Amino acid sequence: MRILVVNPNSTASMTDKIAAAARDVAASGTTIMAATVHESPASIESRTDECRALSSLLDTVVAHAKTGIDATVVACFDDPGISALRELTSGPVIGICEAACQAASLLSARYSVITTVPRAVHVIGENLLNYGLDRKCQSIRSAHIPVLALETAHADASERIRAEMHLAIKHDNAEAIVLGCAGMANLARTLSEEFEIPVIDGVSVAVKQAEALIACGLTTSKRGAFSPLNERQSECALA
């Protein structure tokens, strides 16, 4: 089984971290193919960044799809391009926000998301509303850290995440924490042990969810919203 894990931004160190998290949990028969979207912003921290990344993200995934992939994991917590990729590829397409929040719903009655920049709070809130996963999510908190600060293992960054976790537990009664950025993938186990509650990294959960769907013979419905594009659209999509 070949799962493409795509980092929609152009920061290769983040791709490495994501790939490590993916490989750490992948089954023995699974090949993790990690891709960076080179023609993209260094990080996705705004709606503008997302718009700048999308077309290249599609190109990157379509190029890999030609070599044969069974599923795609989009490793950015804004879940960019998910619906388009469901139109363009045949395997399951999983965003790490939806996968992580689904897992949190299975493991707790109330959870909180800790993300990076304040601006992301709004994007995540819209996604959860759309997924129907807003009901058990008690709060979406920004740790006020730039995404790339996570790449330099800045001590202050993880302190700020810890501080928001304390607030989420104390004030929002969070029973589990979802890490709201792919760049936090390496922190989940440590924080989980330290706080003694589930701390969920979307990358690992999404990879396993992809394996799960493929093992069950399930893939994106090609009837309706994600049906194949007609000729004009295909040309456009593959151009």
Add this chain to the structure above:
Amino acid sequence: MRILVVNPNSTASMTDKIAAAARDVAASGTTIMAATVHESPASIESRTDECRALSSLLDTVVAHAKTGIDATVVACFDDPGISALRELTSGPVIGICEAACQAASLLSARYSVITTVPRAVHVIGENLLNYGLDRKCQSIRSAHIPVLALETAHADASERIRAEMHLAIKHDNAEAIVLGCAGMANLARTLSEEFEIPVIDGVSVAVKQAEALIACGLTTSKRGAFSPLNERQSECALA
């Protein structure tokens, strides 16, 4: 990894079918332990059946838990006892309704559930509302078949399921179908090929979801709603 798949009713042939579906998708390192709840109704087709099954369901799972299990899958589409089992055991507890509808949300923009008896429509509706998974679920349709008719491979039963699938696709624009009874576990692949859309069996999806969470080192939060019971409650729970 040991996953307990428990059939909350007392019909052993259904347990066999469920176990087969579970083993069909389980990873090589996973041991599926299948259990029937002997002191239980022959099928769960009403709220009364559910109440009659619950205490024995807890006993059955607690007894297995003492022998060491990593996760529990409750193989009844009403998701009975899920929250209590999260209080009583340490591993993840997955209901097949929530697991299946989460998968459907990843694979389609709109899906329908086809269940057995009309009475179940209301139970499933309440569950989906509580899970927040009601938004993408276009309809919950009863095929008007008793649960145990699925055990005799009654030809008419599968015809009625097909008929409701046609209506769900035509009238409700369903892009995927969730089979709303553990007793339908063996039908998913055939119907999926026939209708050329994802047809989702909750048992297989829940087993893989359990494997996924364990692989990621995640288990039920023991802070808050599912925290360990105090002494009086534990005594009661284990009595």
Add this chain to the structure above:
Amino acid sequence: MRILVVNPNSTASMTDKIAAAARDVAASGTTIMAATVHESPASIESRTDECRALSSLLDTVVAHAKTGIDATVVACFDDPGISALRELTSGPVIGICEAACQAASLLSARYSVITTVPRAVHVIGENLLNYGLDRKCQSIRSAHIPVLALETAHADASERIRAEMHLAIKHDNAEAIVLGCAGMANLARTLSEEFEIPVIDGVSVAVKQAEALIACGLTTSKRGAFSPLNERQSECALA
């Protein structure tokens, strides 16, 4: 008119208190029949407790129903077994949570529930969501008291309830308070006078609501969700 008021736990002193609250408001022509569920936990403080109580609760009500009852009030704020009892009996079945919160909706624009253990907050929240009564409910607060502490008239217990009422009024702008445990039935009038706002005990309100429905010739619909069980199920239900 004969109304069964059933205490789903096995603590007889709580049944006495509930019966007193019921008789205090019952009309002159109403006979209150109070029942304890002997094969049940001493209190319902968790999902596990609820599962342990349900089958015996059904037996207790079905046994009384054979002697002729016009309605059933389930005197536990989790509203356990309500739907099953609607399947099994012909008279109205009223849970004290739904009855109390309906009353609060008629008397205030915003109200809060004060319950016993923290774990109950989640159960009540699910019920209110399902009833549609979550909109006017500003908060569900735990007073952090074990249910049985209410039986010993522990001074600290009522102080904690008062403290949460002050917080609900000050921070949540609650205009009325619903007491979230049958064991608080004797506190409503005192607290109402002290705080000068409506303080609602579900037992008394549910008894009167039952009288109201019977006086109007209304009883549970036997079409659809609560229709009579078929033969196999009836046997099971009455066994």
Add this chain to the structure above:
Amino acid sequence: MRILVVNPNSTASMTDKIAAAARDVAASGTTIMAATVHESPASIESRTDECRALSSLLDTVVAHAKTGIDATVVACFDDPGISALRELTSGPVIGICEAACQAASLLSARYSVITTVPRAVHVIGENLLNYGLDRKCQSIRSAHIPVLALETAHADASERIRAEMHLAIKHDNAEAIVLGCAGMANLARTLSEEFEIPVIDGVSVAVKQAEALIACGLTTSKRGAFSPLNERQSECALA
């Protein structure tokens, strides 16, 4: 106990019918005081009618309140003036729409409202959304009859109501019916027997609900939304 049942329109024959329905269910110790709002439209069939009725409705109730009343039932299914009357009087104020739909929620999993004119469908829909009672209400159907046609016992009127009831049961899976006009109060028992499901008249249910609240010592909260008006407002209110 004295309960004022006020008919917000000026049609005395409707007041008589409402009073009869109220007295039919009232307890022996209850005095039903029926009032017609003389300076009002002959029926409330539009938002304009409601605006025309409101000030006189307030005057009528305030005048009766001076003679001593324990509760007020507003006998029009649009529930006009409920909130203002809660500001102006001290006893509970019950609208027949909210009371009837609360009762339907206790007796069925899904119900439908059958009302008179098409325009009322929208008004009732807004009320149910605000009450949180929209979830279990499957449909609000207009029987396309003018309110006053109910006063002449027009055979066609009750036929149209029957026709909509059949549609609600068949197409909307209604398990109970709420009669969406005070002028239908006399039809509930006959239709209930004929259709063998609960058919709910709001007038009788609201009168019993008022009795219930008073018996429990409960009345409108005077903290917050319905607190007493200040001097300027009181003058205005009572002018």
Add this chain to the structure above:
Amino acid sequence: MRILVVNPNSTASMTDKIAAAARDVAASGTTIMAATVHESPASIESRTDECRALSSLLDTVVAHAKTGIDATVVACFDDPGISALRELTSGPVIGICEAACQAASLLSARYSVITTVPRAVHVIGENLLNYGLDRKCQSIRSAHIPVLALETAHADASERIRAEMHLAIKHDNAEAIVLGCAGMANLARTLSEEFEIPVIDGVSVAVKQAEALIACGLTTSKRGAFSPLNERQSECALA
């Protein structure tokens, strides 16, 4: 183009302020006709005030409509009588609450409303729920000022509004402020400059929204909820 801006209360100085705000933004071809509802409370600060104002409000608008108006703006933040006026007149009818909160939705991801008396919080909340505009509205805050204090340019009044704005920005993360009273119309520009965020006055926005709809040839639908009243109703309405 002639737009009627009607002040539903009887305080002429407030009408003058509203008219000034309207004329300040009106297009050169627009004539603003400002009307006071003389038979009305001095301010609308309660549900009772609203009931007292409604019939005269309808008379005032109907009288002006006979002289020819293209649209009506109701300049009270409770949006009183909007639906009735849509039945009675042919041009668009705009309430300042709905218009202001629609504008806030276009300009920010989260906004707060600052209103006068605490009682109004509940009325506005109901309106926003009904409009569907509750999702982006983070909070509705009362500045605890009587409406008429705004007429005397009481320094303390604007200080209290400022104080609530600070809280809304700090605690509720409001990105824009909606002024929740027509009497605040003159404060919007000053506060907007001072706080450097959009501060929205509903009167000006509603006037421009009315101009916009008329320029597009759009007016109230006369099919369904706001269709013309039949004879009996028209007589009543115009009496």
Add this chain to the structure above:
Amino acid sequence: MRILVVNPNSTASMTDKIAAAARDVAASGTTIMAATVHESPASIESRTDECRALSSLLDTVVAHAKTGIDATVVACFDDPGISALRELTSGPVIGICEAACQAASLLSARYSVITTVPRAVHVIGENLLNYGLDRKCQSIRSAHIPVLALETAHADASERIRAEMHLAIKHDNAEAIVLGCAGMANLARTLSEEFEIPVIDGVSVAVKQAEALIACGLTTSKRGAFSPLNERQSECALA
């Protein structure tokens, strides 16, 4: 006042039609600047199309913004890029879907959207949910026409729109119709006269809404979700 009306696709004839609709309603002091996004698909009929259009859409608007514009209207019913453009520019940014559905909410109690391809139904549904405008929208219907068929004035295209309008009015009780594609801008007035209900074109409504906000001195909040991008992001955004 200079308003940029941007057509996110590369079909110049559609830009001409949109510009004509905009100029038809613009005030005398307004200059409509119409722009085509040349590096974009010929039409936006899928999520993939949207992803392909976004970055060039941003470039086009940013380039025009440098020449001075007061507001931006995005003339595609999927409202692509709205949030990013709010980050990048200082004037109001209006999407035609949100503007049209806000107008429909002011003019009717229930409305329907008629769009082009079936796939768009899902995109529009997500947008309305996010805007909170889903409550009054009774249905979103696809006329099963490719977007570009509207450019050739294909007779069949307008017949299919008419057919869906008839269904929306008859089956969904729609009181107003929103045209769900910028390419239908020229049809609104004709269809409105023919069907005698409001038929709303988003382009004209959005242009007037932009004029309205500017006249009131209102623009996008620069605090929070749409605050200016930091250096790295700005470089990226403007590159």
